[in-house]
Amino acid sequence: MREVAVARNRGQDVIDAALALLDSGGLAGLSMRRLAADLDVQPSALYHHVPNKQTLLGRVADEMLATVAWPASGTWPERVAATCTELRRALLSHRDGAELVATAWAFRLGGQAAYDALLESLTQCGELAPAAAGTLLHFIYGHALGEQTHHQAVVAGADVGEGGVDDFSIGLGMVIAGIQVMAARPSRG
Amino acid sequence: MREVAVARNRGQDVIDAALALLDSGGLAGLSMRRLAADLDVQPSALYHHVPNKQTLLGRVADEMLATVAWPASGTWPERVAATCTELRRALLSHRDGAELVATAWAFRLGGQAAYDALLESLTQCGELAPAAAGTLLHFIYGHALGEQTHHQAVVAGADVGEGGVDDFSIGLGMVIAGIQVMAARPSRG
DNA sequence: ACCTGAACACCGTTCAAGT
């Protein structure tokens, strides 16, 4: 018999520590050097597990989405709404989560799971599904980013306008209503 | 007669140089030190004109929007669409323009002009206007950000999916259709 | 009003070398 226990993946420790560091100090506090210090290792050691910081952030983004239970029941607009709400919950459950995932997705270094889940909830929309998923993602990321940024600003002492959960459901309702309208219209093909 | 010529505002030179530096090197290349070098000045001198880098970026964002001629004719959905298209054009006309304006707006350090223009085009929507303007802004910034990021990635050699002008009009059509649906529905008040 | 000089406390990344 060959060795059964494969060498413990140190790479997973790195992204776990990065997520913990994110929660304690935010995206600005998540530096390669601080992360190395938390792992009791030299900064250069990290590059054995990850090619660069951007890729690391992409993996942290994926880790954030890995635990999400994507809804699968209801009519398609209900399922789309539930999927969006669940994504939003995941983003808000970690400090600077929205900025992290939005950036990772923009560079295609992470966040694929969210797009895929949305796309699946939109299969009934046919060829319109990719554009609809993209539009929903822009709204969710943009709204969550604003919310987390303002929370930061409020903590820092500034007083910026309002907007919150109500605001989210209104906006989400608009976008889904728009998707329904477009999906009901016949298109070329 | 008193002095007519007020001391030339050196602060304007700073943001002009910052915009030029942004166009040549992108947001990553826009450092306080490089900006100071371009102005033949010590880095510390910049802090006489601007309290910090974030505020500087906010002013650069405002400069980017200052030249936009916001459309004012047509039915309100036409005007909203034209305003969005014009905003998008302004964002894409400078390197990393979308990221710059989106970030400035998230921190409320710039980009107010875009929100105000959108809000004005949505007056017919009544109390729904603020949520509609916010939703449109999230879509426009998110979409333009993705486009500019992918352009960057393509230049760097990577090959990431498609999406372009068509994609934008489809998404914009969805959101505006959704706003029309919600605005037509009676609400409390 | 505008700027210098010098410092402080940091960054991401590379690379030869070690076990």
Added chain:
DNA sequence: ACCTGAACACCGTTCAAGT
């Protein structure tokens, strides 16, 4: 497979001092 030691080429910001 994983890590060290040392370096390279940078950052934003502060502050006393100068004109």
